[in-house]
Amino acid sequence: GQQVMQIPQYQHVQEGEDFTTYCNSSTTLSNIQWYKQRPGGHPVFLIQLVKSGEVKKQKRLTFQFGEAKKNSSLHITATQTTDVGTYFCAGPNAGNMLTFGGGTRLMVKP
Amino acid sequence: GAVVSQHPSWVICKSGTSVKIECRSLDFQATTMFWYRQFPKQSLMLMATSNEGSKATYEQGVEKDKFLINHASLTLSTLTVTSAHPEDSSFYICSAPRQVTQYFGPGTRLLVL
Numbered sequence: 001g002q003q004v005m006q007i008p009q010y011q012h013v014q015e016g017e018d019f020t021t022y023c024n025s026s027t028t029l030s031n032i033q034w035y036k037q038r039p040g041g042h043p044v045f046l047i048q049l050v051k052s053g054e055v056k057k058q059k060r061l062t063f064q065f066g067e068a069k070k071n072s073s074l075h076i077t078a079t080q081t082t083d084v085g086t087y088f089c090a091g092p093n094a095g096n097m098l099t100f101g102g103g104t105r106l107m108v109k110p
Numbered sequence: 111g112a113v114v115s116q117h118p119s120w121v122i123c124k125s126g127t128s129v130k131i132e133c134r135s136l137d138f139q140a141t142t143m144f145w146y147r148q149f150p151k152q153s154l155m156l157m158a159t160s161n162e163g164s165k166a167t168y169e170q171g172v173e174k175d176k177f178l179i180n181h182a183s184l185t186l187s188t189l190t191v192t193s194a195h196p197e198d199s200s201f202y203i204c205s206a207p208r209q210v211t212q213y214f215g216p217g218t219r220l221l222v223l
Contacts, residue, residue, distance in 0.1 A: 041217075043214045098144075100153050105151070
């Protein structure tokens with residue numbers, strides 16, 4: 001079945017440093033979605049990428065979808081303590097189901 | 111945006127009891143809802159797909175007789191953990207799709223003593 005992998009599992013950064021998490025799917029995706037889960041909270045939708053090579057920005061966050069539509073990345077510029085949380089990528093399966101990557105847990109030292 | 115609620119937020123119960131968790135889509139209808147389980151510092155694992163008007167679809171390894179799912183209406187799905195054991199302690203989250211986005215409930219923390 002479809003597998004979605006993310007690296008790294010954990011990342012400690014100093015506030016102000018950049019951060020990137022990478023997502024790879026075993027199959028070609030029709031779209032890829034990114035979610036953020038704060039400690040103790042639930043996943044919250046961030047963005048969806050659909051087109052091959054698509055790049056989208058949300059303030060300090062830059063999302064990229066690979067040309068082959070099998071990988072994606074999320075880059076945060078100049079991290080802040082409010083960026084702390086776990087970032088998940090997810091690819092759709094049949095019937096609206098999502099397969100989640102393992103997540104990258106971001107910790108930011110003030 | 112769309113809102114999904116879950117009740118209760120947390121529950122502590124004795125081993126052997128059954129626990130019912132409700133998931134509601136508050137401002138939209140959902141013919142399908144998903145139930146996930148998340149252990150500490152791990153990703154979300156899909157347990158089952160709840161289908162309004164028909165039987166739930168369970169993922170491999172998930173016991174359907176232990177985790178009873180009922181999709182009572184277009185806005186409500188329930189997950190009942192029957193005869194709960196300590197190993198069932200986890201964070202249970204539901205989600206409902208609206209167009210292409212999954213909206214997650216706030217989750218239910220279950221602790222079985």
